Amino acid sequence: MKLIIAIIKPFKLDEVREALTGLGVQGLTVTEVKGYGRQKGHTEIYRGAEYAVSFLPKLKIEVVVEAAGADRVVQAIAGAAKSGQIGDGKIFVVNVEHAVRIRTGELDKEAL
Numbered sequence: 001m002k003l004i005i006a007i008i009k010p011f012k013l014d015e016v017r018e019a020l021t022g023l024g025v026q027g028l029t030v031t032e033v034k035g036y037g038r039q040k041g042h043t044e045i046y047r048g049a050e051y052a053v054s055f056l057p058k059l060k061i062e063v064v065v066e067a068a069g070a071d072r073v074v075q076a077i078a079g080a081a082k083s084g085q086i087g088d089g090k091i092f093v094v095n096v097e098h099a100v101r102i103r104t105g106e107l108d109k110e111a112l
Contacts, residue, residue: 001096001108002070006061007035008081008089013059019080020063023072026112028063038086058089064096064112 034055
């Protein structure tokens with residue numbers, strides 16, 4: 001099993017969710033996060049005063065899938081989240097050793 005963690009722009013969430021649903025992904029977790037990468041934030045003007053925004057709002061999506069389908073999920077997220085602009089995000093893939101569905105006690109693949 002693989003844990004896929006994607007950091008994306010907030011307005012791309014619906015497109016990513018639709019792409020994952022099309023692949024048969026049954027569940028995902030979304031967290032509102034803030035961060036920066038190469039873009040290093042930006043400056044804004046509020047009531048005539050300029051100030052730096054160091055951490056930009058992003059969404060972190062986490063989904064666990066069978067190892068065989070991980071590449072398709074990564075490609076679907078990358079395709080749906082891409083705007084072509086700086087700050088589109090990153091995708092990380094991590095091994096998952098064990099999973100348990102709390103309600104039923106199902107393990108690993110059956111717990112997904």
